[in-house]
Structures are given as C-alpha cells and as structure tokens.
Amino acid sequence: MTTYRCSSCGNRTRFDVESTTRSKAFHHYSLGGEVRVEDETVLERRVASVTCRWCGSGASVEAIEQVADETSPR
Numbered sequence: 001m002t003t004y005r006c007s008s009c010g011n012r013t014r015f016d017v018e019s020t021t022r023s024k025a026f027h028h029y030s031l032g033g034e035v036r037v038e039d040e041t042v043l044e045r046r047v048a049s050v051t052c053r054w055c056g057s058g059a060s061v062e063a064i065e066q067v068a069d070e071t072s073p074r
C-alpha cells in the first residue's frame with residue numbers, strides 16, 4: 001500500500017492519481033443479463049502520475065510505502 005505526501009505544501013490526503021489496473025474477477029451472470037462481480041484480484045497496478053490536489057504540483061509528490069501485513073512479492 002502506498003500513500004503520498006506533497007513536499008511543497010504538506011498535503012497528505014488529497015491527490016489525483018492516474019493509474020492502470022489489471023485485474024481478474026469472477027463475473028457471475030444472472031439469466032436476466034445482470035452481472036455480479038465477485039472475487040476481484042488486482043494482478044498489477046501501475047501509477048502513471050500523481051498530482052497534488054491542493055497546489056497542483058506533480059513533481060513534489062513523494063510516494064511513501066506502507067508496511068503491509070501481507071507479504072509482497074518484491
């Protein structure tokens with residue numbers, strides 16, 4: 001899990017994050033054509049850009065890796 005911090009204005013809570021996600025999910029269709037998405041797993045997530053919502057700066061935003069409980073393959 002990643003959080004962000006803007007070093008130019010100190011914002012830690014409001015960002016525009018542009019990302020691409022590749023995921024796998026079980027689509028459960030009813031005979032009426034409605035779908036229920038279950039067991040969605042994110043396989044890959046690439047963050048293209050992060051922009052501070054307060055000052056509009058993109059270059060000053062730092063990514064902060066949070067220590068997760070689950071083991072990440074890295």
Ligand SMILES: [Zn+2]
Pocket residue numbers: 006007008009010011052053054055056057
């Ligand atoms: Zn900022």
